[in-house]
Amino acid sequence: MKHFITSADTDSVPQLVQKALDVKRNPRRYDQLGRYKTLGLLFFNPSLRTRLSTQKAAQNLGMSVMVMNFDKDGWQLETEEGIVMNGGNAEHVKEAAAVIGQYCDIVGLRTFARLQDAQADYEEKVIHQFRQYAGVPVVSLESEIRHPLQSLTDLLTIEYHRAKAKLSGRPKVVLSWAPHIKALPQAVANSFLEWTALMDYEVMLTHPTGAELSPEFTQGVTIEYDQKKALKGADFVYIKNWSSFSNYGQVIQAPDWKITQEKMALTNRAKLMHCLPVRRNLVIDDAVLDSAQSIVIEQAGNRETAAQTVLIELLKYLQTQDEPSDLAQSLIL
Numbered sequence: 001m002k003h004f005i006t007s008a009d010t011d012s013v014p015q016l017v018q019k020a021l022d023v024k025r026n027p028r029r030y031d032q033l034g035r036y037k038t039l040g041l042l043f044f045n046p047s048l049r050t051r052l053s054t055q056k057a058a059q060n061l062g063m064s065v066m067v068m069n070f071d072k073d074g075w076q077l078e079t080e081e082g083i084v085m086n087g088g089n090a091e092h093v094k095e096a097a098a099v100i101g102q103y104c105d106i107v108g109l110r111t112f113a114r115l116q117d118a119q120a121d122y123e124e125k126v127i128h129q130f131r132q133y134a135g136v137p138v139v140s141l142e143s144e145i146r147h148p149l150q151s152l153t154d155l156l157t158i159e160y161h162r163a164k165a166k167l168s169g170r171p172k173v174v175l176s177w178a179p180h181i182k183a184l185p186q187a188v189a190n191s192f193l194e195w196t197a198l199m200d201y202e203v204m205l206t207h208p209t210g211a212e213l214s215p216e217f218t219q220g221v222t223i224e225y226d227q228k229k230a231l232k233g234a235d236f237v238y239i240k241n242w243s244s245f246s247n248y249g250q251v252i253q254a255p256d257w258k259i260t261q262e263k264m265a266l267t268n269r270a271k272l273m274h275c276l277p278v279r280r281n282l283v284i285d286d287a288v289l290d291s292a293q294s295i296v297i298e299q300a301g302n303r304e305t306a307a308q309t310v311l312i313e314l315l316k317y318l319q320t321q322d323e324p325s326d327l328a329q330s331l332i333l
């Protein structure tokens with residue numbers, strides 16, 4: 001694996017999930033793999049889990065880590081090609097990415113959607129420019145439209161519980177929209193659909209009218225507009241708010257979609273998942289978050305395993321690049 005930006009960066013999502021389960025069982029197996037390698041983590045937006053779990057995962061592999069709050073501490077980045085830079089942006093991404101690539105063997109980036117211009121957000125411009133100009137593997141720490149480290153975590157968590165509960169057959173996995181006061185990105189939901197589509201699950205999406213996601217991510221997905229119907233018989237319930245895609249970035253008002261104990265009672269004693277942070281009693285009731293059905297803390301714990309799995313794959317790729325060619329080898333000898 002050369003980069004980690006979409007599910008297409010891995011040859012097989014089910015195999016990557018199996019590798020993550022293996023890392024969960026043997027977390028110290030590759031504790032020297034990252035020796036003398038440096039990971040750079042660039043945050044344009046806040047983070048708790050992604051920042052700490054990825055840093056911890058890198059340390060578990062013997063890597064050094066540098067973290068930068070790029071929005072506060074970096075120069076304002078210009079991303080337009082060929083522009084006369086006489087505005088507010090001091091540094092072009094071409095130099096910034098290339099220079100960071102001089103210091104880091106792997107670079108992670110968090111660049112949330114601005115939720116003003118769908119076309120601009122859906123291009124995921126900055127992360128692709130880093131892939132083009134950094135010269136090293138690039139990891140998404142949540143881009144405008146995807147959060148692949150979260151999705152790998154989510155599948156790892158589902159597979160772990162499936163095995164533990166000895167669930168036979170295809171699990172019913174429901175992604176439900178829930179209310180929020182702020183306009184949030186669609187990244188977590190998009191990615192969850194992108195990744196679950198590659199597993200043998202019965203996936204159902206439920207949301208109010210007006211909360212439709214981009215067709216790029218919902219093709220082939222069953223959509224049920226009645227939340228209670230959707231929750232019936234669910235084995236896993238994944239809760240997330242997102243703002244409107246069609247009326248781009250607008251907050252959708254539907255307070256009745258909050259997750260309550262009564263709604264959870266409709267499920268097949270489903271495990272409740274959320275990427276966090278979650279606003280209690282606005283999105284999910286205390287009674288549900290504090291119940292045994294909630295696995296949100298364990299899910300967040302699995303972020304470390306998912307990040308470690310991805311770093312192992314990228315470090316193994318770097319090893320293949322580090323091996324001296326026959327010609328270089330003969331010059332050294």
Ligand SMILES: NCCC[C@H](NC(=O)CCC(=O)O)C(=O)O
Binds near residue numbers: 142185187275
């Ligand atoms: N990385 C996980 C989720 C991050 C972000 N949530 C947030 O911004 C919540 C902010 C708040 O609740 O004020 C999102 O939905 O994509």
Ligand SMILES: NC(=O)OP(=O)(O)O
Binds near residue numbers: 047051150275
């Ligand atoms: N779930 C998640 O990505 O959390 P942070 O935003 O805190 O990193």
